[in-house]
Amino acid sequence: MSRTGFLGGIASAPAEAAGTQAEAKIWLGRAARVGWPEILFWLLPVLAFFLLPDRLPLMSEIAILSLFALSLDLILGYAGIVSLGHAAFFGLGAYTAGLLARHGWSEPLSGLALATAAAGLLGFLSSFLVLRGSDLTRLMVTLGVAMVLAELANKMAWLTGGADGLVGMEVGPILGLFEFDIFGRTGFVYATVVLFLLFCVARYLVHTVFGLTLRGIKGNRLRMEAIGAPVSRNLIAVYTLAAAYAGAAGALLAQTTQFVSLDVLEFHRSAEVLLVLIIGGTGYLYGGLVGAVLFRVAQDWLTGFTQQYWLFWLGLILVVLVLVSREGLKGLFDLARRRLQRGAGP
Amino acid sequence: MSVLEAKGLVKRFGGFLATNDVSIGFAQGARHALIGPNGAGKTTLVNLLTGVLRPDVGTILLEGRDVTGLPPHERVRLGLVRTFQINQLFSGLTPLESILLAIAQRIDRKGDRWRPVARDDEAIREAVELLTRLDLESVMTRPTATLAYGKRRLLEVALALACRPRVLLLDEPAAGVPHGERDEILNAIALLPREVTVVLIEHDMDLVFRFAERISVLVNGALLMEGTPAEVAASRKVREVYLGESLDG
Numbered sequence: 001m002s003r004t005g006f007l008g009g010i011a012s013a014p015a016e017a018a019g020t021q022a023e024a025k026i027w028l029g030r031a032a033r034v035g036w037p038e039i040l041f042w043l044l045p046v047l048a049f050f051l052l053p054d055r056l057p058l059m060s061e062i063a064i065l066s067l068f069a070l071s072l073d074l075i076l077g078y079a080g081i082v083s084l085g086h087a088a089f090f091g092l093g094a095y096t097a098g099l100l101a102r103h104g105w106s107e108p109l110s111g112l113a114l115a116t117a118a119a120g121l122l123g124f125l126s127s128f129l130v131l132r133g134s135d136l137t138r139l140m141v142t143l144g145v146a147m148v149l150a151e152l153a154n155k156m157a158w159l160t161g162g163a164d165g166l167v168g169m170e171v172g173p174i175l176g177l178f179e180f181d182i183f184g185r186t187g188f189v190y191a192t193v194v195l196f197l198l199f200c201v202a203r204y205l206v207h208t209v210f211g212l213t214l215r216g217i218k219g220n221r222l223r224m225e226a227i228g229a230p231v232s233r234n235l236i237a238v239y240t241l242a243a244a245y246a247g248a249a250g251a252l253l254a255q256t257t258q259f260v261s262l263d264v265l266e267f268h269r270s271a272e273v274l275l276v277l278i279i280g281g282t283g284y285l286y287g288g289l290v291g292a293v294l295f296r297v298a299q300d301w302l303t304g305f306t307q308q309y310w311l312f313w314l315g316l317i318l319v320v321l322v323l324v325s326r327e328g329l330k331g332l333f334d335l336a337r338r339r340l341q342r343g344a345g346p
Numbered sequence: 347m348s349v350l351e352a353k354g355l356v357k358r359f360g361g362f363l364a365t366n367d368v369s370i371g372f373a374q375g376a377r378h379a380l381i382g383p384n385g386a387g388k389t390t391l392v393n394l395l396t397g398v399l400r401p402d403v404g405t406i407l408l409e410g411r412d413v414t415g416l417p418p419h420e421r422v423r424l425g426l427v428r429t430f431q432i433n434q435l436f437s438g439l440t441p442l443e444s445i446l447l448a449i450a451q452r453i454d455r456k457g458d459r460w461r462p463v464a465r466d467d468e469a470i471r472e473a474v475e476l477l478t479r480l481d482l483e484s485v486m487t488r489p490t491a492t493l494a495y496g497k498r499r500l501l502e503v504a505l506a507l508a509c510r511p512r513v514l515l516l517d518e519p520a521a522g523v524p525h526g527e528r529d530e531i532l533n534a535i536a537l538l539p540r541e542v543t544v545v546l547i548e549h550d551m552d553l554v555f556r557f558a559e560r561i562s563v564l565v566n567g568a569l570l571m572e573g574t575p576a577e578v579a580a581s582r583k584v585r586e587v588y589l590g591e592s593l594d595g
Contacts, residue, residue: 020483021474024442027487028464209450209466210459212439216447219436226396226434227448227509228422 032207041286045192049185056184062296063191064252069276069288070195070202071245076274077282078206079238080218081130084139084270085146086246088126089119091265093247095153098166098260106172112194112251119247120240127239131232143270150265165261169254180256187256194252198245203285205241214238279321281330290329348407349374349543350426350513355394355404364390365401366567372513372543379546379554382564383587388547389431391564392515396428397421408513423452425512431521431547433502437491441482441501444490445473448508473508480504480534496527503534513543520553532557555579 048059068090075081096115105111129141153160160166173179178186205211213234216224224231254260263269272295273288280291298317302310325331348371357365364387372378382388393399395406397418405414413421436444449469450458458466477483480500485493490501503519516535520528532553538544548554554561554575561578563570565587571578578584 020478020486021471024470024474024486025464025467027442028446028470032462032464204462205460207462207464208460209447209463212443212447212450212463213459215439216436216444219438220434223430223434223436223505224451225418226422226428226430227451227505228419228427229447229451230419 038286041289042196045188049188053183053185056188058296058300060184060188060191060252060256062292063188063195064249064256065273065276065292065296066289067191067195067198067252068246068249068273069280069292070199070285071242071249071288072273072277073282073285073288074202074238074242074245076277077284077287078211078214078218079235081235081239082135082138083130083142084267084274085142085144086242086273087265087267087269088142088146088149089123089243089246090250090253090269090273091146091149091153092122093119093250094254094260094264095160095166095250096247097251097254098169099159101169101171101255101258102166104170106170108171108174108190108255111171111255112248115251115254116244116248119250120244123243123247124236124240126243127236130239131235143267146265146267146270150262150267153262153265160260160262163262165259167259169258169260171255171258180258184256191252191256194248198248199285199289202245206285210234210237275318279318279328281328281333284330287328287330294329347374347410348372349376349409350395350545351407352391352395353405353407355391355401355406357390357394357399357401364567365394368404368564368567368569370562370569370572372545373560374543375541376543376545377557377559378544379548379558379561380564381548381551381554381561382570385566386564387567388564389517390567392428392517392547395515396426422509425510426515427506427509427511427513428515429502429506429517429519431517433498435490435498435501435505438489440487440489441477441493441504442473442486444501444505445476445508446470448505449473452509476504476508479537480507481530496523496530499523500530500534503531507534507538511542513545514538515545515547517547518549519546520548520550528553 045059045063049056052059068086071089072083072086075083093115096118097111100111100114126145129145130138133141154162157163171180174186174190178190180186206214213224213229216229217231217234221231250264253264276291276295277288278291279294280287280289298314299310302313306313321328325335327334351371353369355365355368356363368391380388380391390399394401397413397416401414405412407413408421408424408426411424413424413426436447439447443463446463446466446469449472453469474483474486477486480503482497482500482504485497490498493501499519499522503516506514519531519535523531535544535557546554546557558575560572561575562572563578563584570587571581571583573581
């Protein structure tokens with residue numbers, strides 16, 4: 001990296017330092033820059049809208065599952081908090097949006113905002129339970145919170161409709177312009193746009209000092225304290241944020257399907273979203289999205305040709321995937337890239 | 347006056363008395379070594395001073411302020427910084443990111459947390475300067491986990507320096523580093539501003555006598571003696587319980 005000034009080396013020491021500094025800045029900026037694979041990725045939903053008009057309800061579901069998995073990635077992939085009860089926030093968001101629409105608050109955007117805020121509040125309150133303790137205690141605590149909430153929703157049938165589900169929601173047009181239609185066009189665009197906007201916010205955040213702090217906490221909590229970091233404050237912030245995201249996903253499900261059932265709070269939701277994220281890989285934001293696409297498409301395809309045994313095949317695929325690559329699809333991508341680079345190199 | 351002072355510290359683990367009524371002070375700008383045989387309670391004392399452990403009895407004063415009840419990260423913010431005997435690094439981050447992280451925690455201006463890391467020119471300049479000073483700039487963008495052990499040991503010290511300590515506790519900084527590479531670490535410490543108080547916890551007598559202007563000897567959790575290197579070297583008590591013949595070597 002030595003650069004020689006026109007006076008031949010006299011100024012080389014500061015010039016070298018400046019060169020290293022520029023190099024550092026470029027290297028740091030590279031991670032945050034938007035690359036063409038990303039642009040292509042976000043063209044996929046646009047293509048899907050035009051090419052697969054009769055599959056839009058499935059596509060909306062994928063977008064919602066993506067957002068849910070993205071929210072889990074914020075705490076698991078970035079801050080290292082494992083959760084088996086992330087459905088608590090998803091379900092609370094769904095019921096909040098559903099109840100608002102059921103009781104005359106039909107405007108969807110404010111309903112979405114309120115549901116997001118409600119889930120965020122629950123996230124904030126329960127974050128104090130996951131601050132300390134091992135992975136195992138966190139699994140138990142998160143699982144416990146979700147179970148309590150699911151049982152509450154079941155018992156409060158006068159409010160939630162209990163096992164019959166919450167019916168009679170009325171969701172108005174978005175911005176007063178776009179009615180939800182039976183083909184799911186509005187629903188799909190709505191869910192995808194919300195996913196995209198929240199994704200952009202998350203993408204910005206992970207490249208800030210806050211994002212770096214989270215990665216530091218995940219990497220070595222003891223050292224974070226030894227460099228003066230208020231670990232708890234950062235964990236509370238990210239847990240609250242992730243809960244809000246999950247709440248938004250739940251609200252989108254309620255509004256686009258105009259129905260909420262106890263199913264949104266059940267354990268299989270929490271397990272499914274964890275699976276989806278692990279399939280896609282954690283800690284790079286796209287894992288949840290890629291995982292959601294694959295999971296739902298595989299589910300759709302497998303149930304198409306083997307109605308009863310699709311879970312068998314899904315399980316088999318998962319076991320093989322994890323055996324081949326511990327980091328899910330991200331690991332496979334990395335492996336493929338390394339192979340390609342080696343092939344292209346000398 | 348002492349910058350960092352402990353008064354009557356006692357710490358028990360069950361029936362084991364790890365720290366037995368230790369009172370010790372470190373003067374401003376001191377180059378002070380803390381020595382003692384294995385199990386003498388050196389690391390426990392460091393953990394008490396930095397707040398990882400709470401003493402059962404006693405108080406700790408930092409620049410006259412009682413910090414006995416403060417958690418570790420708040421003591422760091424007041425300038426009491428340590429390194430670890432066993433590397434405590436961010437294996438998933440690069441050295442550049444690790445140092446930037448430490449700088450960011452030190453500055454911690456409101457609003458800065460929400461700025462992209464790549465935009466903070468001032469922090470990047472400081473990080474590159476520090477990395478260059480410790481000869482880490484050539485590996486600054488490589489994952490820490492892939493660095494050679496000697497480099498990781500340097501990064502361990504660099505992380506503490508990025509916190510701009512007023513009192514720096516070095517817990518066996520050269521542990522496991524081959525003799526030929528120790529000078530790099532010692533040089534980094536020697537370059538510290540004179541007003542910084544440095545406390546070295548070390549086994550290697552060669553290192554201790556090259557570095558220290560004052561030495562405290564800890565035995566069985568209690569302070570055996572304190573004095574200049576010459577006084578400690580001449581002490582019969584110290585020779586008997588701890589040093590044996592190694593002082594001559």
